[in-house]
Amino acid sequence: MIPTIAQLKIQFENALVAAFGSEFAETAPLLVPASNPNFGDYQSNVAMSLTKKLGKPPRAIAEQLVQHLDVTNFCIPPEIAGPGFINLTLKPEYLETQLNSIQSDPRLGVAPVPTPKRVIVDYPSPNIAKEMHVGHLRPAVIGDCIARILEFVGHDVQRISHVGDWGTPFGMLIAHLRRTYPEALSCTESLDLGDLSTFYREAKKQFDTDAEFREIARQSVVQLQAGDEETLRAWKIVCELSSRSYRKIYDLLGILPFIERGESFYNPFLPEVVEELEQRGLLVEDDGAKCVFLEGFTNKDGKPLPLIVQKSDGGYNYATTDLAAIRYRVQVDKAQRVIYPVGAEQTNHFAQIFQVGKRAGWITDEVEFVHAPFGLVLGEDGQKLKTRSGEAIPLKELLEEAIAHARKDLETRIQEEGRQESEAFIENVARVVGIGAVKYADLSQNRTSNYIFSYDKMLALQGNTAPYMLYAYVRVQGISRKGQIDFEHLGADARVFLKEEPELILAKHLLQLSEVLAEVAQDLLPNRLCQYLFELSQKFNQFYDRCPVLQAEEPLRTSRLILCDITARTLKLGLSLLGIEVLERM
RNA sequence: GGGCUCAUAGCUCAGUGGAUAGAGCAACCGCCUUCUAAGCGGUCGGUCACAGGUUCGAGUCCUGUUGAGCCCGCCA
Incomplete structure (x- = not known):
């Protein structure tokens, strides 16, 4: 199904040429959803934009354009209003046809993109040597959502977690493993060491209080980087432990599986990366470190800022690994779009590595590398969310508390x-x-903005919240239970008829799903999908309030059942793209 | 010092260069003998931080000012 707005656009482009000549073939029709329902469903603002070029008043332009415009299949005759707006109102018969075709379509009228791209979404990419806390929430939730949406609209999506699985913090964990579970190193079977957070806390405590332990930790890092076999085995055990422990939380959160391809994966490529930068003439040695001097970035003294790719001690850092990942994703993965849903505080870092990636010739005009930044999670005081003792809140606790709040609300209601x-x-x-x-x-x-985390607000039963939307879905399920309706077998001759205002409003909204998803797939802003689903729930509740379903006479009853069915399926699909489950009863 | 982001109703936030700037919450007033109240309708609430500019048209684009957050050389 071609989205309505795309079909109207074609008609406007034809009319522009017919009315004003072929030099207007490239003129955008400036077609947008109407700013106010009183003005119809869509409006074109093109007449005003052509006043200078055509040397005529905009209303005259609009009239001339409308004379050449053929939208009779979709709309009632267009109206010209105000300074020269062309207002379009969709015909009920057109809406009915569209809804009838959607009803039997599992994709609800969302056609897969004609030219799928290979897309990599890089998330949630935490550092292994840390306990999972509130800071890990957004990359997982947003990354998962973006990947789901791009996949649904038809792209070839790879979810890759660029985990921090290398470097100094590992010394501490390896040293602790050596002390507490020496048998793990000689045993080939995987050991269950229990909870990572306990293991991590014990290790951290040792590290903070025991100087001898710190020395062993430091030695372990050296051995790890030197490729010592036993140390590597210990490292692998820690990585697996961490991966298993993280997976439990991701499962609770409903984050789909992703490939773990951590920093260590790129170790073999790091010397090549530096060498290639050298060959391109980008490398400068400064204070013993190998750097690329950046364009448009200066330090506090106004001098060009370097991106260090090899430290003076010969070691590599995260910038080198990120560059290696860029190169690998273009050359081996053949990615056409690479998306990094990562906190806004790393904006400079991404601008820097993308710049170097372009200058090195890895990022060409054929591939798009994009940082999708997000803001911080704040407490209700507007400050960074912390426990009373000032530490980041463990993610597990935060989720369990949300579930406990929801449970309390539910039990009260029951x-x-x-x-x-x-x-x-x-x-x-x-x-x-x-x-x-x-x-x-x-x-x-x-x-992109920070947001304030409040259990009371997110669990509120009214407003733009998950419970409100889940309830709208539950209401439809209530109708089918009560009427013993099987939505999948409404009969072959089941048709939608749109008579009442709430039915028309709901129908028009249901047909906008493709437009919204196309927009979100481009701009990577899931809040637009949320807004759509919230408005859908509101419009459904208005319909539900004013249009009896089970008690209506046929064929109206079946028609309204179809509207209910499409609404429920749209809610379920939309929420699933956000990574949210639905309920039959609540 | 430089860079990035942000500033919209009492609060939390939407807003794609277009018409009279929208939701939700809070406050107040209504609606359950009805498939439905975890819902629906209504009232109240605005110098879109400030000053210029571009444009037929600016909350939206540009410049500057003020204020907030984040970042800025060998951590990630």
Whole structure:
């Protein structure tokens, strides 16, 4: 199905040429959704933009254009309003046809992109030698969402986690492993060392209090980089332990599996990267370090800022690894678009490595490397979210608390309503609502700004929250239960008829899904999808309030059932693209 | 000193160069003998930080000012 706006655009382009000549073939019709429902569904602002070029008043231009415009298949006759807006209102019959074709389409009218790209989304990319905390929330949630959306619209998506699995912090963990589980090093079977966070805390405590331990840790780093076999084995055990431990939280959060390709993966390529930069004449030695001097970046003294790719001690750093990853993703992975959903504080870093990647000839005009930055998670005081003792809040605790809040709300309601529910039901609803609320709160705000984390707000039953949307979905399921409706078998002659205002408003919104997804796939701003789903829930609730479904006469009853069905499927699909589950009852 | 991001209703936030700047929360007023109240309708609430500029048209683009956050040489 071709999106309505795309079809209208073609008609406007034809009309521009027919009315004003072939030199207007490239003129954009400036077609956008109407700013106000009173003006119809779409509006073209092109007439005003052509006043100078044509030397005529905009209303006259609009009239001439409309005379050559053929949109009778879609719209009632266009109206010219204000200074020269061309307002378009879709015909109910057109909307009915579109909805009828969507009803039997599992993709709800969203056609896969004609030219799929190979896309790499680099997330959640945490550092292994740390306990998972609130700072790990956004990259996982946003990265997962972006990957799901791009995949759904038809791209070939690879999720790659560029985990920090190399470097100095590992010494501490390896040294601790040696002390506490020496048998792990000689044993070929994998050992269950229990919880990583306990292991990490013990190691950290040793490191902070024991000078001898610190020395062993430092030695371990040297041995690791020298390729000592036993140390490598210890390193591998720590990586696996970490990966398993992280996976538990990702599973709880509903983050789909991704490939782990950490910094260590690029170790063999680092000398080549530096060598290639040298060959390109980009490398300068400064204070013993090998650097690329950046264009447009200066230090505090106003001198060009270097990007250090090899330290004076011969070691490499994260910039080198990131450059190696850029090179590998272009040359081996053949990626056409590489997306980094990473905190805004690394904006400079990405601008720098992308610049060097371009100057080195790895990033060409055929590939797009894009940093999708996001803001911080703040506490309700507007400061960085921390525990009372000033530490970052462990992610596990944060999620468990969200689930506990959701459970408390649910239990209160069950009691008030005198319902009887099983423990399994309560547990599942609390989990879906709690996790969904955390993810929705994160995704529903403009990605680039900081956001304030509040259990009360994200779990509120009214407003732009996960529970509100889940409830809209549950309402449809309530209708099908009550009426014993099987939405998959409404009959071959089931048709949609749009008569009442709330039906038309809902129908128009349902048909905008492709436009919204195309936009999000381009701009990587999931809050636009959230906004769409919130408005859909509102419009459904208005329909539900004013248009009886089960009690309506046929064929209206079936028509309204179809609207309910498409709404529920759109909500389910939209929420699944955000990584949020739905519930049949709550 | 330089760079990036941000400043919109009491609060939290949307807003794609277009018409009268929108939601939610809070406050106040209504609506359950109805498939439905975790819902719906309504009222109140604005110098879009400030000053210029570009444009037929600026919350949106440009310049400057003020304020906030983040970053700026061998950590990632």
